[in-house]
Amino acid sequence: MQSAKSFLASAEKVAFDIDHREKIKFNISRYDSAVEKGKSRYRDIELAKLRAARIKRKVVDNLPGLLLQFERSITKNGAKVYWAENAVDAVKIAAHFAREANAKTLVKSKSMITEEIELNDHLEKNGIESIETDLGEFIVQVAGEKPYHIVTPAMHKSKEDVAELFHKHFNTPVNSTPEEMTLFVRKYLRKKFLDADVGVNGANFLIAEEGAVAVTENEGNALLSASMPKLQIVIAGMEKILPSIDDLDLFWPLLAAHGTGQQITVYNNLFFGPRKKNEKDGPGKMIVILVDNGRTKLYDDSTIRESLACIRCGACLNGCPVYKNIGGYTYNTTYSGPIGAVITPHLKDFKEFKHLSFASTLCGKCVEVCPVKIPLTELLLYNRDLAGKMDLAPVKEKVALSASTFFLLHRKLLDLFGGNIKTVFMKIINDSVFGKKRKLRDFPKMSFTKQWTKNKD
Numbered sequence: 001m002q003s004a005k006s007f008l009a010s011a012e013k014v015a016f017d018i019d020h021r022e023k024i025k026f027n028i029s030r031y032d033s034a035v036e037k038g039k040s041r042y043r044d045i046e047l048a049k050l051r052a053a054r055i056k057r058k059v060v061d062n063l064p065g066l067l068l069q070f071e072r073s074i075t076k077n078g079a080k081v082y083w084a085e086n087a088v089d090a091v092k093i094a095a096h097f098a099r100e101a102n103a104k105t106l107v108k109s110k111s112m113i114t115e116e117i118e119l120n121d122h123l124e125k126n127g128i129e130s131i132e133t134d135l136g137e138f139i140v141q142v143a144g145e146k147p148y149h150i151v152t153p154a155m156h157k158s159k160e161d162v163a164e165l166f167h168k169h170f171n172t173p174v175n176s177t178p179e180e181m182t183l184f185v186r187k188y189l190r191k192k193f194l195d196a197d198v199g200v201n202g203a204n205f206l207i208a209e210e211g212a213v214a215v216t217e218n219e220g221n222a223l224l225s226a227s228m229p230k231l232q233i234v235i236a237g238m239e240k241i242l243p244s245i246d247d248l249d250l251f252w253p254l255l256a257a258h259g260t261g262q263q264i265t266v267y268n269n270l271f272f273g274p275r276k277k278n279e280k281d282g283p284g285k286m287i288v289i290l291v292d293n294g295r296t297k298l299y300d301d302s303t304i305r306e307s308l309a310c311i312r313c314g315a316c317l318n319g320c321p322v323y324k325n326i327g328g329y330t331y332n333t334t335y336s337g338p339i340g341a342v343i344t345p346h347l348k349d350f351k352e353f354k355h356l357s358f359a360s361t362l363c364g365k366c367v368e369v370c371p372v373k374i375p376l377t378e379l380l381l382y383n384r385d386l387a388g389k390m391d392l393a394p395v396k397e398k399v400a401l402s403a404s405t406f407f408l409l410h411r412k413l414l415d416l417f418g419g420n421i422k423t424v425f426m427k428i429i430n431d432s433v434f435g436k437k438r439k440l441r442d443f444p445k446m447s448f449t450k451q452w453t454k455n456k457d
């Protein structure tokens with residue numbers, strides 16, 4: 001209940017923050033025009049989405065077998081695979097190998113799963129400095145914040161905000177341009193890449209047949225994080241599987257088109273294990289941590305399982321009218337927007353996070369934009385139904401609904417009250433259950449039944 005309360009309080013505050021709205025509107029409008037261009041490059045985008053959806057559904061249905069196949073093939077390529085049941089296990093495994101490598105500094109490329117397991121906090125407790133190397137992630141790390149969005153972590157900041165932030169932390173000119181700031185970060189991180197003992201990256205896809213980790217990025221930082229330190233740690237959610245390398249010709253452009261509107265992302269890396277004997281560079285050791293952390297729960301529910309097809313492109317967040325108004329931080333979860341509202345109650349505590357599934361207009365925009373055709377609105381309704389079956393509705397909502405049901409089923413009793421009384425009664429219910437911002441229409445002074453009887457005579 002605490003989460004629901006703070007969600008409502010934050011939603012109300014953020015939705016009326018004009019400055020915030022302007023920034024989000026500006027950034028999403030740029031995204032919208034880029035994505036429109038990205039999609040127009042396809043002769044038949046619907047067919048591409050259909051193919052991707054079919055492949056991902058097959059993956060989800062055969063997930064246990066494909067994961068084992070991935071483990072076998074990447075192990076054959078020289079990597080070691082570890083299975084983490086939850087966030088604590090995942091962090092323990094990563095920290096163990098970082099300590100074993102006597103790591104003082106770790107460079108990390110953008111990865112939502114490391115946010116989910118709160119890797120940075122735990123590494124810092126172990127005396128290891130963890131540096132974000134993606135520009136957006138670097139900005140939020142310097143600001144002491146969490147990513148605002150799963151693809152664009154600093155979407156809520158304007159270039160002026162970032163210039164001010166860097167000025168405060170690094171004494172760069174307060175009026176730095178985006179180019180100047182990028183060059184500054186580039187130089188700053190170069191030294192960190194050289195000093196780092198460990199590199200951590202996530203995975204956009206885990207390739208089962210060939211045993212590879214596919215990472216797509218625009219800055220080259222993931223490639224540097226993975227290849228310069230002597231130890232590479234890959235941390236990936238168990239749903240990231242693709243059957244074969246051949247599937248990338250469909251998924252890489254589709255992810256780029258929906259994530260940023262690009263034809264293809266600038267760097268598309270494939271890591272097939274540690275450096276081989278005849279190779280000059282790359283990490284000497286590579287470990288892959290496959291994280292469950294609630295995904296088995298998603299898998300076990302044959303309806304909600306569909307959400308495991310998500311490729312984290314972020315399109316449903318950008319399309320969602322609720323997300324655009326209340327912003328990423330209001331969700332207070334790693335995964336926000338429609339997909340976050342579907343999976344978070346299952347990944348975390350259903351009772352605590354079920355309210356997210358109610359924070360949707362069910363307009364269907366998220367379903368329309370999803371490249372793997374996840375029926376997000378159906379899954380949100382499924383969660384709502386579950387919450388009802390589990391009797392998790394707040395007491396005042398239950399009382400209000402029972403009273404409404406009672407009166408609606410007893411028409412004569414309802415007609416005893418005039419329009420004004422009904423309006424006041426409904427206002428009390430509405431304000432306490434749905435909030436004061438939702439305006440209801442007034443009841444007519446005379447009910448339909450009374451008007452009918454009067455006019456008939």
Ligand code: SF4
Pocket residue numbers: 309310311312313314315316317339366369370371372373374
């Ligand atoms: S649910 Fe679909 S649109 Fe949303 S992030 Fe996942 S793949 Fe993208």
